[in-house]
Amino acid sequence: MKSYIAVDIGASSGRLMLGQVQQGKLTLQEVHRFSNGFAMADGHDRWDVDHLVHEIFLGLEKVKKMGINAVKLGIDTWAVDYVLVGNDGQKLEDPISYRDKRTHNAIEELTSDLPREYIYEKTGIQFQDFNTLYQLYKENRQLLSQADKIMMMPDYLGYVLTGNAVTEITNASTTQMLNLRVGLFDKDLLGKVNVSQDQFPRLVEAGTILGNVSHKWHEKYDLPEVEVITVATHDTASAVVGTPGQGDRWAFLSSGTWSLLGTELNVPENGLQAFHENYTNEWGAYGTYRFLKNIMGLWIAQCVRHELNDKYSFGELAKLATEVKPFAQFIDINDDRFTNPDNMIKELQDYCRENGQQVPETPGELFQAIYSNLSLFYANELSKLDEILGYHIDTLNIVGGGSNVGLMNQLTSTLAQVDVIAGPSEATAVGNIMVQMVAATEVNNLDAGRQLIADSFDLKRYHPEASQYGEVLSQYQAFLSKQTKEMV
Numbered sequence: 158m159k160s161y162i163a164v165d166i167g168a169s170s171g172r173l174m175l176g177q178v179q180q181g182k183l184t185l186q187e188v189h190r191f192s193n194g195f196a197m198a199d200g201h202d203r204w205d206v207d208h209l210v211h212e213i214f215l216g217l218e219k220v221k222k223m224g225i226n227a228v229k230l231g232i233d234t235w236a237v238d239y240v241l242v243g244n245d246g247q248k249l250e251d252p253i254s255y256r257d258k259r260t261h262n263a264i265e266e267l268t269s270d271l272p273r274e275y276i277y278e279k280t281g282i283q284f285q286d287f288n289t290l291y292q293l294y295k296e297n298r299q300l301l302s303q304a305d306k307i308m309m310m311p312d313y314l315g316y317v318l319t320g321n322a323v324t325e326i327t328n329a330s331t332t333q334m335l336n337l338r339v340g341l342f343d344k345d346l347l348g349k350v351n352v353s354q355d356q357f358p359r360l361v362e363a364g365t366i367l368g369n370v371s372h373k374w375h376e377k378y379d380l381p382e383v384e385v386i387t388v389a390t391h392d393t394a395s396a397v398v399g400t401p402g403q404g405d406r407w408a409f410l411s412s413g414t415w416s417l418l419g420t421e422l423n424v425p426e427n428g429l430q431a432f433h434e435n436y437t438n439e440w441g442a443y444g445t446y447r448f449l450k451n452i453m454g455l456w457i458a459q460c461v462r463h464e465l466n467d468k469y470s471f472g473e474l475a476k477l478a479t480e481v482k483p484f485a486q487f488i489d490i491n492d493d494r495f496t497n498p499d500n501m502i503k504e505l506q507d508y509c510r511e512n513g514q515q516v517p518e519t520p521g522e523l524f525q526a527i528y529s530n531l532s533l534f535y536a537n538e539l540s541k542l543d544e545i546l547g548y549h550i551d552t553l554n555i556v557g558g559g560s561n562v563g564l565m566n567q568l569t570s571t572l573a574q575v576d577v578i579a580g581p582s583e584a585t586a587v588g589n590i591m592v593q594m595v596a597a598t599e600v601n602n603l604d605a606g607r608q609l610i611a612d613s614f615d616l617k618r619y620h621p622e623a624s625q626y627g628e629v630l631s632q633y634q635a636f637l638s639k640q641t642k643e644m645v
Contacts, residue, residue, distance in 0.1 A: 159599060162188070162220060162230040162383075163589035164213055164314070167392065168414050169193055169459065171209060173216035174583065175225075176590035178599065182613040183590070185583055188223070189216030195254035202254040204310075206240060210317050214378040217370075221381045228381055229597060230318075230370075231388030231589045232311045233395045235414075236331035237289045240313040241296075241304040242322075249300055252310065255287035256497045263291035267349060274432060279343050281427035281438030282333040283451060289332035293350035307356045311390035318385055319368040322358035325387050327394035327447075329360060330440035337425050337438065363389040363398075363442040364596045388592040389442040392585045393417045393449075396556055398442050398603065399581065399588030401611035406551045408542060409449075410535060410569075411584065412559025414456045418538050419449025426545065434541050442592060443603050450538050453490045455559055458527050460501035465520055471562075475528070477521030479564055483529035484629050485522070486514035487636040490534045512640075528565040533633045536572035540630075552576045556584030563617075570619040572630050577619040581610065 161176040172190040176183060191212040195202040213232075220228060241249040253259065264286050268276070273284060282288065289309075293301070308316060309328045316322045329335055329342075334350075336343040342354050370383040389395045396411040402421065411417040425438035425446045439447040462474060469477070486509050498504040502523065509516045509526075517526040535553075543549050553575045555566055560579040570577040581587055591606040600606045 159597060160220075160225050160228045161590045161593045162217070162228045163388075163586040163593075164216075164230060164232040165392065165395075165586045165589060166193060166209060166232070166234045166311075168195075168235055171212060172586075173213070173220070174586040174590070175220065176586070176594075178594075178609075183587065183609055184613070185586060185590075188219050191215075195256065198251065201259065202257040203251040204238065204254055205251060206248065206310075206313065209314060213314070213318070214374060214380065217380045217383060218378055221379055226381050227383075229384050229386055229593045231386050231593050232314050233388060233390050233392045233585060233589050234311045234314070236309075236328055236391045236393070237287055237292065238310045239289060239292070240308050240310065241300060242306040242308055242313070242316075243303055244305045248313070249303060253292070255292070258497075259295045260286045260291045262286075263294050267291060267294050271345070271349060276333065276346070277427060277432045279336050279346065280333050281337050281425045281431075281446075282330065283435045283437035284333075285451060290334050290346060290350060293352060296350070298351060301351060304356060306358060307352060308358065309390070312358065312387075315367050315385055315387060316358075318370050318374070318383075320371050321368045323361045323365065323367065323387055324358045325363060325365070325390040326360055326440045327363055327389045327442060328391040329357075330438075331391060335440070337427065361387055363387065363394070364592050366596065386593045386596050388589045391439065394439065394441055394447065395588035395592070396585040397421060397447055397588065398591050398606070399584035399586070399610060400554045400556050401578070401581075401607045401614075401616070402552075402554050403607070403611070404551070406548060408539065408550045408553050410553055410555045410559070411557050412454065412555055412562075413557040414454055414459065416452035416454035416531065416535070416559065417447070417449050418452060418535055418542075419447055420542065420546070420550065422446045422448045430545050434545065436545065450541075452531075452534055452538070453495055454531070457490065457495055457501060457505070458524065461505070461523050461527065464500065464502050469520060474520055474524045475562055475564055477519070478524040478528055481519075481521045481525035483525055483568060484533070484626060486517065486526055486530075487512070487533070487633050488514075488526060488530040489637055489640055490530050528562060529568060532565050532568035532572055533630060535569045536630050537634055537637065539573045539575065550575055552578060555579045556581060558582055560617075563619075566617075566619050567622065571622045571624055572626070574621050576621075578616050579619065580616040581614040587614075
């Protein structure tokens with residue numbers, strides 16, 4: 158029986174998940190979990206990547222103690238952040254987090270020379286001020302000139318483990334610097350941020366064999382034999398691989414710290430309507446494109462829970478939310494003010510006061526406001542997706558931690574008039590492992606892998622309900638439209 162390890166690292170935590178096929182079903186087991194987070198250092202919010210490397214090896218030691226002597230391993234993380242590596246092969250400094258404030262106004266500055274339409278036509282990627290393009294635009298020029306290599310976060314971790322450097326395409330596409338037509342980094346955009354093509358390791362597809370963990374690490378840790386496979390290293394790309402979508406008219410919602418809502422296409426959609434709605438064409442595994450919208454997601458809920466001193470579990474907060482009437486206020490969940498405020502509860506309350514909305518006070522009111530407005534935003538984006546694609550999405554597959562929030566799933570189904578299939582909650586780890594299994598020829602292809610996923614996990618289904626909230630979505634859309642006009 159083959160053993161696969163998914164190293165899945167998010168903004169707040171990471172884990173090592175063991176995957177095996179037993180009696181025709183894929184099984185998952187969490188082997189090791191550890192904390193992650195950025196902290197202020199040298200004037201910027203930075204990630205401690207040495208900590209992440211150490212925790213990966215601690216997890217692999219646990220795998221060895223389980224009696225498993227050989228595994229395959231894939232790494233996925235969040236997107237856009239990078240590590241600068243010098244000529245000696247060592248990082249120049251700890252990488253800066255995408256939530257750092259250095260890129261404020263970077264889009265406006267860079268696009269004063271290159272029109273947004275020009276950049277979108279080249280890359281098909283939505284405009285977000287934390288994209289790698291704008292991070293590099295604001296990077297310390299002297300430090301950047303010292304960088305022999307620029308490595309995306311999961312590629313850097315793979316490099317530390319094996320000594321081999323690559324740039325995996327699903328994560329590289331989120332930089333907003335890959336040219337859709339050429340399939341390489343765009344020279345015009347690289348020139349604008351003072352970097353060159355040869356500063357990036359070679360581009361590879363998901364499923365590429367990276368190599369074995371270097372011998373030096375076996376001397377420091379008691380490890381099994383580990384072959385590293387470069388999976389779909391952007392966690393959303395892995396989550397979409399791990400989504401059991403079937404047919405042609407399904408959409409996905411990867412619901413975690415961020416919400417990524419969209420569909421899987423065989424050709425990119427970078428026309429004017431997609432540009433105006435700020436949809437993105439991130440490259441996926443096996444020649445696909447993730448046509449999606451980036452939405453703030455459960456980051457807001459995570460912050461609020463923490464500010465409530467972690468007194469309640471998410472399950473308890475969801476229960477309290479069900480006791481509160483939904484849609485008591487309209488909130489633009491994607492407003493930049495919610496990206497990294499000093500106090501999320503105060504930010505939500507101030508937003509409601511400023512817009513003449515009912516102010517949520519209790520934990521139940523706060524979480525009902527978050528969940529109901531996320532549902533409204535999802536339904537609104539699904540209607541836009543229908544318009545761009547020219548057909549109605551029939552089924553929304555919700556994966557990730559948000560798939561466990563029944564209240565939000567049901568509201569989304571009713572508001573958007575779509576069937577919702579929720580699960581698996583561990584889609585990112587599942588997709589990570591699935592790419593490894595295809596590379597190891599244990600699974601034939603992506604379709605076969607998704608069928609195995611559907612057969613292996615308990616999926617919950619939600620159907621549109623008749624409700625008294627029939628006009629709520631149109632009212633919310635009018636509210637968002639008014640907000641946009643006032644900003645302009």
